[in-house]
Structures are given as structure tokens and as C-alpha cells.
Amino acid sequence: MAWTELLWVAAALLALLYLFVTSNNKFFVEKRLPYRRPIPLLGNMGPLVFKKKNLALLSQEFYHQFKSFGMGGIFHFRKPVLVICEPEVVRQLCIREHENFVDDNAVATEDGDGLFHKSILAHSGARWRDLRATLSPAFSSGRLAAMVPLVGKCAQRLVLQLGEACVNHVAGGGADEPLAVELREVMARAVGEATAAAAFGVGGSGSGGAGVQELLAAGAEAADPRGRRALYTLAHALAPGLAEVLDMQIVRPETQEYFRSLVHAAVRAHEVGTPAAGAGAEAERADALHLLVAGRQGNLRSLDTDEELAARAPLHSGAHKAQNIVAQLSDDDITAQVLLFFLSGFETTCTLLSFLGYVLAVHPHVQERARREVEEALEDGHTLTYEALKKMKYLDMVISETLRMYPPTPVAARKCTHTFAVLGTKKRSGFVVRPGDTLWLPIYALHNDPELFPDPDKFDPERFSQANEPHAVPFSYLPFGAGPRSCIGMQFAMMEVKVITAYLLSRFHIKAIDKTPVPLKLTKGSCQMTTDEGFWVGLEPRTAARHIQV
DSSP, X not given: OOHHHHHHHHHHHHHHHHHHHHTTTTHHHHTTOOBOOOBTTTBTOXXXXXXXXXXXXXXXXXXXXXXXXXXXXXXXXXXXXXXXXOHHHHHIIIIITGGGSOEXXXXXXXXXXXXXXXXXXXXXXXXXXXXXXXXXGGGSHXXXXXXXXXXXXXXXXXXXXXXXXXXXXXHTTOTTSOEEEEXXXXXXXXXXXXXXXXXXXXXXXXXXXXXXXXXXXXXXXXXXXXXHHHHHHHHHHXXXXXXXXXXXXXXXXXXXXXXXXXXXHHHHHHHHTOOOTTOXXXXXXXXXXXXXXXXXXXXXXXXXXXXXXXXXXXXXXXXXXXXXXXXXXXXXXXXXHHHHHHHHHHHHHHHHHHHHHHHHHHOHHHHHHHHHHHXXXXXXTTBOOHHHHHTOHHHHHHHHHHHHHSOSSSOEEEEOOSOEEEOOOSSSOOEEEOTTOEEEEOHHHHHTOTTTSSSTTSOOGGGGSXXXXXXXXXXXXXXXXXXXXXXXXXXXXXXXXXXXXHHHHHHEEEEOOTTSOSSOOBOTTOSSSOBXXXXXXXXXXXXXXOOXXX
């Protein structure tokens, strides 16, 4: 082939590449919306890719740029995204018009082949509704009460290990200063064991046996945001469908097979009426894996009252009662839901506990009040029950304020499923949202807007007191999302956080030390709420410590 022909081919390929890269650039011009001009391939994600900003702070930058218009446009790599900047618009899109935005903007879709493609996050429409209704009983108040002993035993194991470490610290000459611990590292083990017990029924006794270690190792590999997961996410962002065409998997096939083997063992054990290996009596009754297997066979019974069930029914558009829906679940379907529960529960809870321990350390007066409430709520002075947890209103306020300042998910995404007209305002023109269009709810930015939360940099649990409730701006606080797509496991996460925190407060003073970063700086280039400096605090055993029982 002559050089001139090669040049023509190269020019044609470059032209096609240019058209591909810029094909979405006029998306917001046509909608007459303000937007941030993209750069090729990266869109507006350059500060994230080149590790200049954390996603939370980048989304906050977008929010302030478009706030005066109520919404605006950015490019998540090549994909146009509407950034919603008004709580009232959040209400309109996620509640009043939720049928038009019921789908999550998941990286994995139901058309793929791996386990993540079978999870509830990847599904839409009727299949998603049936899955949500099938899974909801696993997170009912009755089931949560049954899970408290599982989580409590793991928390008990944690405080015993920390107590032993404190004794060794003093024996080694550290009597004059508290034991320095990195909260993320400390919490990862306890949360991993507790979530494994609640999801798979493994290690419910808190024994930390080989089964737990193997599960935690597999979970750590599956949850790692680097490597396979990062490559898959980038491929999906640059060209949706490319990952499926190339048969890319978010989780290694060997790891998927490990989790499949756990489910197959549980199914066989349920069929013959015996607990699965490694599952204790409590786990056999309460863990999510057992409940899904029982539900598939029609043996799942709700532990909730009729009133509680009725309160959840509107979530499913009133078409069915939640307890009467059982989606047709294969073994892979069950594996995908329980794996998602384990991974999401681990990451969210570990992040929240790390930030919570940090704010308690730097606000000792808040810590002391929370500790007094924990001790007053314990039944018989020692017993931690679900009812006791419900009495801890101030601790709820402390956790809520922590979630406001440091939401585990800084941005939530929604995908339009039906053509929908957004009316114009004095600030902007009206426009049409079409199926496939993506919305961002900038949770971190909303939570740190001084017009919504005065003096947002101040840690103030009283924002969430009953007295301040009338002053709250609806749909400005979204730590678990909004509408039907809100986090299904949020009540479990809150229960787990309260149990572990109650154990820690009853046994230790949590103190700020020289290594405690003040203020915290979020990791640049990360989509997660974390810090490079670590969550360092000091632990000092209490002389009159309460030994909580479950």
C-alpha cells in the first residue's frame, strides 16, 4: 500500500476517533443548560485522574458552579451527566417522578455474565422491584434484632483484643500515653467478621477461624477498587458495553467460584435441614444467605408486625405486599445478592466507623455524652439488645452528623428510564430528560452547603435533634441516597455501627494524639471517602468499664 493511501487511512481513523470522542459534546447545548466544557476522553474527570482532587471535592466544585441554575452538566469521561443542585429537584426526580428514575447507574448491567451483573444494583424495572421486595425482609426490624448477637460477639472479640493490646502497651513502657491505633485497620477486622456473619453465617461465634479468614481474604480481593475493578470501570466510562464485549469481569473468576461454593453448601444444607459448615445456631436463623435460601423455598417468615410491613409496601408501588413477593432466584442470583451485601456493608460500615471514631476523639464532650447514654440504655446494666440500641437517640444524632460531614458515598447516580420533561424556572430553561440520561446527586456538596447546614465545618450533633427537625431542609440530607433506590441495607449498617461503637465506648476513652490529623484531608484521586494520613487515635482503658453482654 502506498504511503499516500496509508495517510488517508490514518486520517480517516483519526477523524472517526475524533467523532467518537466528541460525539456527546453538544448534549447540554441542545438542552440549553449550563455545562463545563470537557477535554477529550477525560471529560471533566481530569482532576480525579491526575490525583488533584477527591471525587467529593470535585463534585462540590461542580455543585457551586451550577447552584445558581439549580442544575448543570458535566462529563464523566465521555458520558454526559446532569448534576442536581436543588433539594426540591431531588424530591421531584427521586420521589414524585421516581418511576422515571428508578434505575441505578450501575457499572455492571444485567446483560453481562459475571456475578455483579446478577446483583440488585444491575437490575431495572420489574425484576429490580421483585428483587428489592424479596430482599427487604432480610433487613426488617425483626431480622435486625436477631442479628444483634452476631454483631455483638464480633464487637466483643474486638474490645478484648484491644484490651490485651493496651495491657501489652503499658507493660512495654507506654503507661504515660494511650495506645495508638489506626481506626480503619482496627475496624476492618471487626466489621469484616460481623458482616460475614450477617451475610453468610460464617464465624458467628466470633472465633475468627479459618473459614472467616478465607472469606475475608476473598472479600478483600473482590472489594479492591484497584486492578480489575478500576480497569472495568474505566472501560465502561469510556465506551459503555466495551467491558461486556471484551468479557471483562469485575471480580476474578476464581473468587466468584469461591462465593458460589458457599451458596451451594448452604442450599444443600438447607435441603437436608442442617446448618451449613461454620454457621452457628444464631447465624442459621438470621444470616442473609439462609434467609434467601429459605425465601426461595417459601419458608421465610417475617418477624415484623403488620404495621411495619405496611409501612414498607409503598416502596414497591403498591403492587404487592413486600412479604408476598419471591423473585425466582437461581443459586447465582442468591450468590450475587449476598456478595453485594457483604461488600457494600463492609466498605460503608468500615468507612463510617473510622470517621465516627475520629470525630469522637476530637470532640471529647460529645464522646462522654454518648458514653453516658450507652450505659443508661443497657438492660440490667450490661445487656445490649436491639431495644437498647433504639434508646440511644444521642448516638443516632452523632452518627447522623458524622454521615453529614463524611458521607461514605459522596455522589449517587440515577438513570432515566422514561422520557420526562423538566419544567423551566427563572434560573434556567426547561428541557427533556430521555431514557439512558444520567443524573448525579452530589451528596457531599449538599451536606456541606452553608445555606442548607449553617457552619458546615462545625461538628454539631444537635442539627439532628428533635427540636431542630422543623428547620431541616427536606432532601438536603442523603447519606444513603433517596427514593426507592436508596440503600436497602442502611438499617443494618446503622445497627452494626451502634453495636461496635457501644462496645468501644463502654471499655475505652478514645483520644486525639499527635498522629491524629486535624483537619482530615481526603485522598486525592480517590472516589472513596478516605485519607492518606490514616485515622489515628489513642485508646485508654476505662477503670470502671462496663462489660456488655449480648
